[in-house]
Amino acid sequence: MENKLFQENNPKRQKLIRPLEETPEPAPAPKAFVETAGRVTAAPEVLKMSMVDVKNYIKDLPQLRACLLTALQLELSTIPPYLCALYTIKDGSSQQAAALVRSVAVEEMLHMVLVANILNAITDPKTIKEGELLFDVKNIIPNYPTPLPGNIVPKMPPGKPAFTVNLRKFSREAIDGFCTIERPSDPDESLTNPTAFDGIGQFYQAIRWGLKHMNEKAIREGNKNGIFTGDPKRQVTPEHYYGSGGKILKVENYEDAESAIEEIVGQGEGIDGTIAANEVMFGEGIEYAHYFKFQEIACGRMYSANDTNFQMPVKSIPTGKHFDVSWSSVFNMKENPKMKDYENNPPLLEKAKGFNRTYVQLLNNINRAVSGNPELLIEGITVMYDLKYKALELLNIPLGNGECAGPTFEYVDLL
Amino acid sequence: MINASSNVKLFLEISAFLTGFSETELKATGMLETYYNTILANTDGNDIDYFFQNVSDILSAPERTDATIEQAIAMQLIPDSCYSGLAKNIIALWYTGNWVGTVVSAASYIQGLMWEAGHTHPPGAKQPGYGSWANPPLSIVKQQN
Numbered sequence: 001m002e003n004k005l006f007q008e009n010n011p012k013r014q015k016l017i018r019p020l021e022e023t024p025e026p027a028p029a030p031k032a033f034v035e036t037a038g039r040v041t042a043a044p045e046v047l048k049m050s051m052v053d054v055k056n057y058i059k060d061l062p063q064l065r066a067c068l069l070t071a072l073q074l075e076l077s078t079i080p081p082y083l084c085a086l087y088t089i090k091d092g093s094s095q096q097a098a099a100l101v102r103s104v105a106v107e108e109m110l111h112m113v114l115v116a117n118i119l120n121a122i123t124d125p126k127t128i129k130e131g132e133l134l135f136d137v138k139n140i141i142p143n144y145p146t147p148l149p150g151n152i153v154p155k156m157p158p159g160k161p162a163f164t165v166n167l168r169k170f171s172r173e174a175i176d177g178f179c180t181i182e183r184p185s186d187p188d189e190s191l192t193n194p195t196a197f198d199g200i201g202q203f204y205q206a207i208r209w210g211l212k213h214m215n216e217k218a219i220r221e222g223n224k225n226g227i228f229t230g231d232p233k234r235q236v237t238p239e240h241y242y243g244s245g246g247k248i249l250k251v252e253n254y255e256d257a258e259s260a261i262e263e264i265v266g267q268g269e270g271i272d273g274t275i276a277a278n279e280v281m282f283g284e285g286i287e288y289a290h291y292f293k294f295q296e297i298a299c300g301r302m303y304s305a306n307d308t309n310f311q312m313p314v315k316s317i318p319t320g321k322h323f324d325v326s327w328s329s330v331f332n333m334k335e336n337p338k339m340k341d342y343e344n345n346p347p348l349l350e351k352a353k354g355f356n357r358t359y360v361q362l363l364n365n366i367n368r369a370v371s372g373n374p375e376l377l378i379e380g381i382t383v384m385y386d387l388k389y390k391a392l393e394l395l396n397i398p399l400g401n402g403e404c405a406g407p408t409f410e411y412v413d414l415l
Numbered sequence: 416m417i418n419a420s421s422n423v424k425l426f427l428e429i430s431a432f433l434t435g436f437s438e439t440e441l442k443a444t445g446m447l448e449t450y451y452n453t454i455l456a457n458t459d460g461n462d463i464d465y466f467f468q469n470v471s472d473i474l475s476a477p478e479r480t481d482a483t484i485e486q487a488i489a490m491q492l493i494p495d496s497c498y499s500g501l502a503k504n505i506i507a508l509w510y511t512g513n514w515v516g517t518v519v520s521a522a523s524y525i526q527g528l529m530w531e532a533g534h535t536h537p538p539g540a541k542q543p544g545y546g547s548w549a550n551p552p553l554s555i556v557k558q559q560n
Contacts, residue, residue: 091522347439358553381544386553389541393443 054202058210061122061227067207068119070150072135074200075112075264076363077142077149078181079105080409081165081174084333087391087407088169093329097170100293104178107290113236113248113377114260116370118211121251125231133371137363141411144336150203153196154180167409169333175298182291204265208258215254228253236374292318300325331395333406341408348397348405355390356412362387364414422467426451426505429470432481432488433502434509436528441509444526450505453514458501466498 058064082105089098116134145164148154154163165181168174183199197203215226223229228251235250249260266289296302296318304320334341339356342349365380391407398404427447431438441447455463473479473487492502508514510532512523525540534552536543543553550556 345439347437351439351443378546379550382547382550382553385542385544385547392445393440396445397439397442 054197054206055209057206058213061214064207064210064214064227065119065122067150067203067210068115068122069135071115071204071207072112072119073140073142073149074152074203075108075115076140077146077165079108079112080144080407081167082108082178083388083391084167084406085170085174085178087388088331088333088395090329090331093326094170094324096323097297097325100297101170104182104290104293110241110248111264112366113241113370114251114264117235117249117251118257118260120234120370121230121253121257122211122214122227123231123234124229125234128231133367135367137360137367138411141360141363141409144409148181148200151196152200152203153198154183155198156180167333167336167406169335169406170330171327172298175294178294179291179298182289182294184289184291201265204261208261211254211257211261226254228257231372234370234372234374236370236377240369240374240377297325331406332403333395334399334403337406337408339408339410339412342405348394351390351394351397352405352408353412355387355394355407356410357414358383358387358390359407359409360412360414423447423451425467425470425474426454428474429488429492429502430505430509432484433492433506434528436509436531444509444528446509446512446523446526449519449523450508453508453519454501454505457514458504459499462498462501466492466501469498 058067082101086098086101086105089101119134142149142165145166147162147164156163163177163180166174166177168177181200184201197206211227215228218226230252232250232252235252236248237250238248241248247263249256249263251257251260292303299318301318301322302320303318337352339349339352342352362380362383365376365383369375369377369380387407394405394407396404427438427441430436430441430450434441458466469491473484473491476483476487488502491497495503504515508519508523510527510529512519512525512527518524525537527537530537530541531554534554
C-alpha cells in the first residue's frame, strides 16, 4: 500500500511527540553530578548534555524569551537553503522532489509564525514599547555558510568539518545537509559537546521544559495565567494564513504552546525513537516529517506502508514506489552567492539587490504581522511570489564560468 | 566568417538597444538562446548574415555613443526594407514571446517583456497571489523599511 504524502490537518500527526515526563531519566549520571555540586567528584569523562540538562537549560523568563527569538532565527535560517534547492530545480523535472522541498519550506514559514505566537503569548503587553517590533530584521538574517543558531551542533561523521547551513543548488550534497538539519535527536545518544544541543528537536525540548517550569513557577507565585499574559491581538490566527503546510495555532496558555511546539517538532523531525514503542508505522495516517521527506528525495523512493523506524540513529530506508530525481536538470547556482561576487557586473548586482530588497520587505512584513498587525500576513503572500520570480531571473544569468548567479538572501536597506 | 557565439553576443547587445531592457534583464528571462535560434530558423540566411555584419559595424563604430548607436539603428535596421523587417520582429519577439504572430513556447509567453513593462503578469502564470489585485503592483510601490 502506498500512502498519501500530504495529509494536512491530520490530528494524528502530533502523536509523534513524546510527552514531557517528570520521571527520572534513564541516564542519570549528569544529574548526580549537578545535584551534588558541593561534593568533589571527578567529572565524567565526557560531560554530555543529557535530557536532564536539557530539562534545566532554561533558568528564567528572559532566557526563555531569548531562546524563542533564537528559535525564530533558527526557522528563518533554514528557509533560504530550502528555497535555493527548490528554485534551482528546472521547471518540469524532479517534480516529486520539488513538491517535497516546497512543502518543507512552507512549513518552516509556518513554524516561524508559531514561534512568534508563543513569544507573544508570554510577553506582557505593558513591557512592549509603542511601535516596537518582535525581532530585528537586519540582525536575524544569517550570513551563509552559517552554523545553526541556538548552539545546535549536529553530530557529523568522524573527520568531517563542523556542520554549516549553506545556500546550494538542488544536489545530493544539499539534501544531505537538509537531512542533518532535520535529523531526529536520539534521546539516549551521548553528546561529544557538553554544552551543545545535538539537534533542533533537543533545543525545542529545552524550550518545552522552560515553558513548563516558568509557567508553574509563575502560577505558584500567584499569577493566575502563569506566564501567558500576552495580548491576544498579537496572535496570528488561521484566518491570517493560507496555503499549505500544517496549521496556525493561537497560543493563549501552556497547552496551546505545547501544541504549537508539537506542530513544529513533529513536522521537522517527527520521530524521536518512540515510533516503534507506539507501534506507529509509516502509512498509518501520519504526515511525514521533514527528515523523512528528504530521505525520500535522497533515495528517489517513497516510504511505503510497511516501512518503520525501529532504531536510533535513524536508518530507515524507504521501500515504496520509485520516483525520478534528476540531479542534472538543475540551475548550476554558485554556492553561497554574495552581492560582492557581482560587483564587477553592476546590472547583475542591481538585480541581486532587487531580490534582497524583496526579501527584506517580506521579513519586515512578517515582523509587522507578528508585532500586532496579523492581517498584514496576507499582503506578504504577494511578496513571497515575487521573491520566487526574482530568484528565477537571477538563476537565468550565467556567470561565465559554467555557474549561474543566484539569490544571496542578504540584508539591504530599502530605498 | 562570423561564428555563432559572437552572433549570440551581438544578438544580446543589439536586443538591449532594441528593447530598452538591459542585457542582464534579457538574460534573466532565460530566453536568449531560444530567441536566437528562432530568428535563425525563420529568417533568410543572407538577411541574417548581413544583419549581424551591420549590427557589428554599428556597435563597434569609432566614437560611438548610445545616441549615435540609436540613430544608426533607426536608419539602418528599423525600416521595413532592411533585412525583411528583422529588427522589428526581434522587438516583438522579446516583448510578446511571439514570432510574427505565433507563440514560440510556453516559456516565451511567460517571459514576454510586455508583462514587466506593464507592471502586470502573464494570465495563468507567475501568479501574484490572492487579493493582490486590491493593491498597486509591487513593482511601482516604494518598498518601505
